[in-house]
Amino acid sequence: MELFFSQILDGLSIASVLLLAATGLAIVFGLMGVINLAHGEFMMLGAYVTFVVQNLFKPMGGILFELYFPVALVLSFIVTALVGVLLERTLIRRLYGRPLETLLATWGVSLILIQLVRSVSTAMLLGILLAIALGWIGSRFLKLKFTDKPFLPYISGLYWLLTSLIGIAAANFLSSIRPLASTWFGPRNIDVTAPKWLQGSWGKIGDIGLPGIRIFIILLSAVLLLATLWFLSKSVWGLRMRAVTQNRQMSNCLGIPTDRVDSFTFGLGSGLAGVAGCAITLLGSVGPNLGAAYIVSCFMVIVLGGVGNLTGTVLASLLLGIIQSVIGSGSLLTVFPNLPPAVSGVVEFFATTSMSLVLVFIFIIAFLQFRPNGMFPQKGRSVDA
Amino acid sequence: MKLFRRLLPWILLATALFILPAFLDDFRLNLFGRYFALAITALAIDLIWGYTGLLSLGQGIFFALGGYGVAMNLMLNTKSEAGAKGIPKFFENYGVEQLPFFWQPFWSAPLTLVAIWLVPAIIAGVVGYLIFRNRIKGVYFSIITQAALMVFYHFFNGQQKLINGTNGLKTSTTELFGMLVGSPDMQLWFYRITVLLLPIAFLICRYFTSGRFGDALIAIRDDEQRLRFTGYNPVPFKTIVFIVAGALCGLSGALYTIQSGIVSPQYMTIAMSIEMVIWVAVGGRGTLVGPIIGAVVVNYLRSLVSEALPEMWLFVQGALFIFVVVLMPDGIYGWFSKGGFAKLLAAFGVAPRTATYPQLDLDENVRAEPKSIAHGRD
Numbered sequence: 001m002e003l004f005f006s007q008i009l010d011g012l013s014i015a016s017v018l019l020l021a022a023t024g025l026a027i028v029f030g031l032m033g034v035i036n037l038a039h040g041e042f043m044m045l046g047a048y049v050t051f052v053v054q055n056l057f058k059p060m061g062g063i064l065f066e067l068y069f070p071v072a073l074v075l076s077f078i079v080t081a082l083v084g085v086l087l088e089r090t091l092i093r094r095l096y097g098r099p100l101e102t103l104l105a106t107w108g109v110s111l112i113l114i115q116l117v118r119s120v121s122t123a124m125l126l127g128i129l130l131a132i133a134l135g136w137i138g139s140r141f142l143k144l145k146f147t148d149k150p151f152l153p154y155i156s157g158l159y160w161l162l163t164s165l166i167g168i169a170a171a172n173f174l175s176s177i178r179p180l181a182s183t184w185f186g187p188r189n190i191d192v193t194a195p196k197w198l199q200g201s202w203g204k205i206g207d208i209g210l211p212g213i214r215i216f217i218i219l220l221s222a223v224l225l226l227a228t229l230w231f232l233s234k235s236v237w238g239l240r241m242r243a244v245t246q247n248r249q250m251s252n253c254l255g256i257p258t259d260r261v262d263s264f265t266f267g268l269g270s271g272l273a274g275v276a277g278c279a280i281t282l283l284g285s286v287g288p289n290l291g292a293a294y295i296v297s298c299f300m301v302i303v304l305g306g307v308g309n310l311t312g313t314v315l316a317s318l319l320l321g322i323i324q325s326v327i328g329s330g331s332l333l334t335v336f337p338n339l340p341p342a343v344s345g346v347v348e349f350f351a352t353t354s355m356s357l358v359l360v361f362i363f364i365i366a367f368l369q370f371r372p373n374g375m376f377p378q379k380g381r382s383v384d385a
Numbered sequence: 386m387k388l389f390r391r392l393l394p395w396i397l398l399a400t401a402l403f404i405l406p407a408f409l410d411d412f413r414l415n416l417f418g419r420y421f422a423l424a425i426t427a428l429a430i431d432l433i434w435g436y437t438g439l440l441s442l443g444q445g446i447f448f449a450l451g452g453y454g455v456a457m458n459l460m461l462n463t464k465s466e467a468g469a470k471g472i473p474k475f476f477e478n479y480g481v482e483q484l485p486f487f488w489q490p491f492w493s494a495p496l497t498l499v500a501i502w503l504v505p506a507i508i509a510g511v512v513g514y515l516i517f518r519n520r521i522k523g524v525y526f527s528i529i530t531q532a533a534l535m536v537f538y539h540f541f542n543g544q545q546k547l548i549n550g551t552n553g554l555k556t557s558t559t560e561l562f563g564m565l566v567g568s569p570d571m572q573l574w575f576y577r578i579t580v581l582l583l584p585i586a587f588l589i590c591r592y593f594t595s596g597r598f599g600d601a602l603i604a605i606r607d608d609e610q611r612l613r614f615t616g617y618n619p620v621p622f623k624t625i626v627f628i629v630a631g632a633l634c635g636l637s638g639a640l641y642t643i644q645s646g647i648v649s650p651q652y653m654t655i656a657m658s659i660e661m662v663i664w665v666a667v668g669g670r671g672t673l674v675g676p677i678i679g680a681v682v683v684n685y686l687r688s689l690v691s692e693a694l695p696e697m698w699l700f701v702q703g704a705l706f707i708f709v710v711v712l713m714p715d716g717i718y719g720w721f722s723k724g725g726f727a728k729l730l731a732a733f734g735v736a737p738r739t740a741t742y743p744q745l746d747l748d749e750n751v752r753a754e755p756k757s758i759a760h761g762r763d
Contacts, residue, residue: 035524037659094711099524100440101710104666107659108706115699148753150732292655296535299528354539361536365515365529372519 006211007326013214013283015321016221017276019314021294022301023228024272026313029302031245031265034092035103038110039298040291042270045083046076046277047286048117051190066195073220076278077271084270088263110291117288118187123174131167135160189287198282213282220279224272229310241265297324297357304364306374315375320360328356394584401580411569416688418576418644420681425586425637427664427676429630434662435670436594437626438606439522443512443530444634445658446537447505451635452642452652453541454504456554457488458497459566459643463559479546487547501639502632509631510624517623522609531655538653553649556642567646579640583677586633590673593629602626660702666709669716678718 025039050072057068087109095102139156146152175181198212232238243251244261252258276294280286301320305312327350350359371377401421406414426448433439460466460473467473472484490496512533521529542551557567564571593599601622604612609619642648651657660683668679683705691698709716715723 029524033524035527091707091711100527101714103440103524103527104659104662105707105710108703108710110703111699111706112703115696115703119696151734154729154732296531296655300532303525303528303532352543354543358536358539358543361532364532368519368521368529369515372521 004326007329008322009211009214010329011322011325012318013217013321014325015318016218017279017283018294018297018301018321019317020221020224020276020279021273022298022305022313022317023225023310024269024276025298026302026305026307026310027228027232027241027272028266028269030307031241032092032096032262033099034095035099035106035299036092036266036269037103037107037295038087038113038291039106039270039273040293040295041110041113042080042084042273042291043277043280043294044117044286044288044290045080045113046274047192047281047290048185048190048277049076049079049274050278050281051185051192051286054192066197069195069198073275073278076274080274080277081267081271085263085267087270088266092266093259093262114288114291117185119183120185121175121181121183123177123180124171126174126180127167127169127171130170131163134166135163138163185288187288189285191285192281194282217279217282220275224275225310225314228268228272232310237261237264300361300364302374304367304374306376309376312374312376323363324353324356324360327351327359328353398580398584402577406573406576411572414576415572415644416685417681418572418579419641420684421576421579421583422637422640422644423661423664423684424583424677424680425640426634426661427668427680428586428590428673429633429637430661431665431670431673431676432590432593432633433626433630435665435672435676436599436606437602437623438609439623439627440527440662441530441627441630442527442655442658442662443534444630444661445653446534447509447631447634448638448641448657448661449537449541449648449650449652450505450508451501451638452648453548453554454491454497454501454635455639455642456556456559456648457491458494459556459559459561460554461488461492462494462561466559475549475552476546481546485547502635505635505638506628506632510628513624513627513631514620517620517627531658534653534655534658538650541653542650551650553647553651555647557646566643572644575640575643579644582636582640586636587673587677589629589633593626594673598622663702663706663709665716666714667705667716669718669720669722672716672718672722675716675718679716682717 021039021043024042025036028034028036028039050069053072053075054068057065057071087106091105091109092102095105138159142152142156142159146155194213198216201210201212232242240251240256240261241264243254243256244258248258251261277286277290280290280294297320301313301316304320305314305316327347329351350356368374401417405417409417426444430441430444433441472481472488476484490500512530516526516529541548544550545552548554557565559566561571594602601612601617601619604617605619605622612619638648638652664680664683665676666679667683668677669675686701687698690701713720715725720726
């Protein structure tokens, strides 16, 4: 029974991470109809921000080091939110109303982010900055010089290509200088040590210890979820976001700055992903490919829960997380040792992490046969809803 | 010019069949054979995405199933691969005594030739029908197909005892007609078969995209509600086209596997399936020539970049995704056929050939006029 309970706790903490990430994804998807395949990579960014903050705090030692985690939480939210806003302003905005294309473009972004984290070094960063600076100044100049000329877009496109080549060349050249060439993170997994107050047990219920990390993650996501709910239902921006989610054109007519609401929402969603990534670092080592492991589960949460309803998101992620960990660990067999052989054979077959995913996905596809729009579908009068 | 256009497909086919093998070394030729095999997948994706508007992120399932089919047959029929019990050697590592039941049909070559497209087709039919019946579409369709892909990936990845798990099945060391499958002579034959099957796949796709059936597909893509309200049921159309695409992907996977020498669950990763979509996007979706161009160009680029700077490939690929989606939604072929090149020339002052007054298009005042109208409206 203890084992079973601790499996439930495990499941709950995985579910909370999933919940954080999926909430961000659900808000963005509900509002803009945009599927952000780079969402998992935002989680990865959050995890790496935590790693960097930890390394910055390490030399201080003592009490200060113990405090790094709250700082990392806030910073990972801010950094990923900023990256999200930047992405929305530069890319997503151009693809409004083309959800399938957005999906492909954000996949491109995720590839770039993964490789960036793998191979970023000081030399590379300098090269990128040089390329952006040259390109920005040059295209300003070109714009002044050739205003309204029909060939301006082609010329500036060529120019940007040239500057990026210059950037690559510069990065290559700088790589010959030893201290600049070493990668910051490399392709390998990184480890974050949890501060002392998180390690160990946080008291007991009966005979069962409560591992601090897991409880902390569950509490964290509960608090953040409540904060998000409060924000959506009580604040001005939350009101605007709900209005745009329900009817974009009408909101626009009534003077809501929909484009700012879009960037704001995208930033919020990305920020939540960043916090989720920060929380993941407590559960184990993380690597550049972290996102891929979570993104499909996040989508499943949205599909299962239905769009535009956070209750569905919460229920779906709890369900997914717990089912996955209880079945995947095979603890059902230890709890119910007297199952008939046919059933126990089936349970054993699915008792690995990957096979439990198989079972969960099959379950979801079967579920959609009865409720195609998820558990809590958005009600509306359009044909689609 | 007209004659040239009519002869062009034959010229290309002859080039691929006779001229490329003469000029390229074995390694390069093998790569081109793989590109052409992948082009069949691109055609299939174009059929469902470019024409029907269903962005499937799970075509890797069918691709890999085709590959596994052919690999299983080759493994079973190779003496050197057989272990003590007369079943492939890798089974011994996991203590498997008896051949799993689903391996049995693959003893026979004719059954395998059917299975490599029939099995994917059946699975596509079941999955497709279950999805389309519930009017799951758009982004939801993409997500569900991706989830289905993950189901298959985890299944094949985790089941060592059934299908050798992560290691996959190696075909390059197997034998066919007493020759090593990985040998250059064999590979040349596979290259030829691929080059001949590609036009056939093209014709199949053309058959499905022309005529009333093709019109229905385009109607589904452009406005499914309206099609439904005019009394059509889109479900059979979508299911049929998904089945055809699945079968083509299976065929393509089989061809790719015998040329690359291995099939593994790596073919079912999320990344691989999305990459397949980008070949179509780069070449030009909604056309049948585009995907072939896209598959060959992107994969050739991939070989070039990853040979020179392996860590750059993901950057290039990511940039390609963004570039094509934002700036070139019609792809290479669409850009040319919709007059993109003429527009480029015109922008640099080379007048397009028009029947009326070519100079007029270049006149500064005439150009400025639409802009001033646009400003006036603001």
